[in-house]
Amino acid sequence: MNASGSSTQVQPLQIDDITVIDNAKLKKAVTAAALGNAMEWFDFGVYGFVATALGKVFFPEASPAVQTIAALGTFSVPFLVRPLGGVFFGVMGDRFGRQKVLSLTIIIMAISTFCIGLIPSYEAIGLWAPLLLLLCKLAQGFSVGGEYTGAAIFVAEYAPDRQRGFLGSWLDFGSIAGFVLGAGLVVLLHTTLAEQRFLDWGWRLPFFVAGPLGLLGLYLRHAAEETPAFTQQLEKMEKEDRAAVQERPTVSFKDIFSKYRKALLVCIGVVLVTNITYYMLLTYMPTYLSSSLGYSEEHGVLIIVVVMIGMLFVQPMVGFLSDKVGRKPFLLIGSIGLLIFSIPAFHFIGSDNLGLIFLGLLVIAILLNCMTGVMASTLPALFPTRIRYSALASAFNVAIIVAGLTPTVAAWLVEGTNNVMMPAYYLLVAAVIGLATSFFLPETANRPLRGDTPNAANRxxxxxxxxxxxxxxxxxxxxxxxxxxxxxxxxxxxxxxxxxxxxxxxxxx
Structure with missing residues (x-):
C-alpha cells in the first residue's frame, strides 16, 4: 500500500514558487493564440456575409428565403460535432500539452476553410456540391471544438494574474478582427465585381485567404513554448510518480461532472449568453438587414464593419478594466443591458434612419464587448490545470451547440412568424441566462488560476x-x-x- 500521499509534507509557499513570466514568450503566446482565433472567425464572418450568395450557388432550386436558411443551416450543423472535437482535443491537451494541440487544430481549420473555395457549384456537380460544403464545415467544426478553449487556456496560463483580463481580451480582439477582415473582403469584392461574377467565382476568394493565414498561425504556434502551468503540472507528476508522466492518466468525465458541476454550469451559462449575442450580431445581422429588412447586401455589411471596428477599440478596454474592478460586473452589465435594450435596439435597426440603425447595432455591440472582454480570462480560471482543457472544451462546446443555432433559428423565426422583432426576443432569453449565471460566477480577477501558483510580471x-x-x-x-x-x-x-x-x-x- 502506497502511503506517500498521506506522508508528504506540504512546504510553505516561497517567492520561488511564484512564476515570473518572460515578457517575450508572453507576447509570442498571445499573438499565436489571437491569430489562430482570428482565422477561425474570419471564416465564420465570411460565411455569414456571403450566405445569400452561397444559397444561390449551392441551393439554386430553392426559394430565396429557403436558400438563406439552408446556407445558414450548413453553417449551424457543424456545431453538432464541436463537442466531439472538444472532447478529443481536450483530452489531448491535458495529456500532451496545449501547444501541440493548438498547432493541430489550426492545420485542420486552414485546410478545411481553403477547400470551401475549391468546391464546384450545384450546377457543375449537383448534390455533391452541398455535401462537400457540409463535409468541409464538419471538419471545421471538429477542429474549432478545441480551438477557442485551447487558445483561451494558452493565454490564461501564460498571463500574469494582474493582467489576465487585459491579455485574454486580445483573443476575442482577434475574433472581431477576423470578422472585420472577412467583411472588408466581401465589401471590396461586391464593390469591384458585378453580381454574376461574384456568384461565379468572387465568393471563393475570401476562403483562399485561409491558406497563408493558416501557415502564419502554424509557424507562430509551433514557435511558442508550452505554458508554465502545464509544465509545472508535469514536473509535479514526475516528482510523485515518473511512470505517471508517461501514462498521463485522464480523469473520467463522470468524475469531472460530479466534482465540478457548478463550474461546468457557470461555464455553459457564460458561453450561451456571450455567443448567442455574438452570432446574432456578427453572423446573422448582415443577412437580417438584407433578407428581412430589404437593405442591399453591401449596405448591411458596411454598417456591421463600422460597428466591429468600434468594437476593436472597446474590447481591450473592457479587459483592462476587468483587472481593476473584476469580471462579474461586466457580465452583469452585459446581461442587464440586453434585458433592457434589446427591443429598443431592434426598433432602431428596423427604422429607415441610418443613424438609428447604427445606434441600435452599437448598443448591442458594446453589451457584447462587456462579455467577450472577460470570457477568455474567466472560463479557464474555473478548473484546475490537470482537467482544465477537457472540462472547459466539453462544457464550452455543449453550450455552442445551442448558440451556434442562433442564425438558423433567428432566420426561421422571422420567416415563420413574419415578425422582424423575433431576434430581439431571442436575445432576451439569452439575457436571462446571463443574469442567472452572473450570480453564481466566482470572482477570479487578480487571483491565480484554480489550483495553480501565482503568476507575476516581474520579481x-x-x-x-x-x-x-x-x-x-x-x-x-x-x-x-x-x-x-x-x-x-x-x-x-x-x-x-x-x-x-x-x-x-x-x-x-
Missing part, C-alpha cells in the same frame, strides 16, 4: 503576490477555524442530547 510583483497569497491563506484558515468551531458546538450539543436520552434508559451508558 517585484511576485513579492506582492506572495504577500497577497499569505493574506488569502490566513483569511481561509480563519474561515475554516470558524467552521470547525461551529461543528464542535454542534457536536457538543449532540453529545449532551445523547447523554440526556441515555440517562433515561437503564441499559445505555
Amino acid at each position: 517585484r510583483e511576485a513579492k506582492v503576490l506572495l504577500q497577497q497569497a499569505y493574506d488569502h491563506i490566513e483569511e481561509t484558515v480563519q474561515e475554516v477555524d470558524a467552521e470547525i468551531a461551529e461543528l464542535e458546538e454542534r457536536l457538543a450539543s449532540l453529545r449532551q442530547r445523547r447523554q440526556r436520552l441515555a440517562d433515561r434508559h437503564p441499559h445505555l451508558e
Whole structure:
C-alpha cells in the first residue's frame, strides 16, 4: 500500500514558487493564440456575409428565403460535432500539452476553410456540391471544438494574474478582427465585381485567404513554448510518480461532472449568453438587414464593419478594466443591458434612419464587448490545470451547440412568424441566462488560476503576490477555524442530547 500521499509534507509557499513570466514568450503566446482565433472567425464572418450568395450557388432550386436558411443551416450543423472535437482535443491537451494541440487544430481549420473555395457549384456537380460544403464545415467544426478553449487556456496560463483580463481580451480582439477582415473582403469584392461574377467565382476568394493565414498561425504556434502551468503540472507528476508522466492518466468525465458541476454550469451559462449575442450580431445581422429588412447586401455589411471596428477599440478596454474592478460586473452589465435594450435596439435597426440603425447595432455591440472582454480570462480560471482543457472544451462546446443555432433559428423565426422583432426576443432569453449565471460566477480577477501558483510580471510583483497569497491563506484558515468551531458546538450539543436520552434508559451508558 502506497502511503506517500498521506506522508508528504506540504512546504510553505516561497517567492520561488511564484512564476515570473518572460515578457517575450508572453507576447509570442498571445499573438499565436489571437491569430489562430482570428482565422477561425474570419471564416465564420465570411460565411455569414456571403450566405445569400452561397444559397444561390449551392441551393439554386430553392426559394430565396429557403436558400438563406439552408446556407445558414450548413453553417449551424457543424456545431453538432464541436463537442466531439472538444472532447478529443481536450483530452489531448491535458495529456500532451496545449501547444501541440493548438498547432493541430489550426492545420485542420486552414485546410478545411481553403477547400470551401475549391468546391464546384450545384450546377457543375449537383448534390455533391452541398455535401462537400457540409463535409468541409464538419471538419471545421471538429477542429474549432478545441480551438477557442485551447487558445483561451494558452493565454490564461501564460498571463500574469494582474493582467489576465487585459491579455485574454486580445483573443476575442482577434475574433472581431477576423470578422472585420472577412467583411472588408466581401465589401471590396461586391464593390469591384458585378453580381454574376461574384456568384461565379468572387465568393471563393475570401476562403483562399485561409491558406497563408493558416501557415502564419502554424509557424507562430509551433514557435511558442508550452505554458508554465502545464509544465509545472508535469514536473509535479514526475516528482510523485515518473511512470505517471508517461501514462498521463485522464480523469473520467463522470468524475469531472460530479466534482465540478457548478463550474461546468457557470461555464455553459457564460458561453450561451456571450455567443448567442455574438452570432446574432456578427453572423446573422448582415443577412437580417438584407433578407428581412430589404437593405442591399453591401449596405448591411458596411454598417456591421463600422460597428466591429468600434468594437476593436472597446474590447481591450473592457479587459483592462476587468483587472481593476473584476469580471462579474461586466457580465452583469452585459446581461442587464440586453434585458433592457434589446427591443429598443431592434426598433432602431428596423427604422429607415441610418443613424438609428447604427445606434441600435452599437448598443448591442458594446453589451457584447462587456462579455467577450472577460470570457477568455474567466472560463479557464474555473478548473484546475490537470482537467482544465477537457472540462472547459466539453462544457464550452455543449453550450455552442445551442448558440451556434442562433442564425438558423433567428432566420426561421422571422420567416415563420413574419415578425422582424423575433431576434430581439431571442436575445432576451439569452439575457436571462446571463443574469442567472452572473450570480453564481466566482470572482477570479487578480487571483491565480484554480489550483495553480501565482503568476507575476516581474520579481517585484511576485513579492506582492506572495504577500497577497499569505493574506488569502490566513483569511481561509480563519474561515475554516470558524467552521470547525461551529461543528464542535454542534457536536457538543449532540453529545449532551445523547447523554440526556441515555440517562433515561437503564441499559445505555
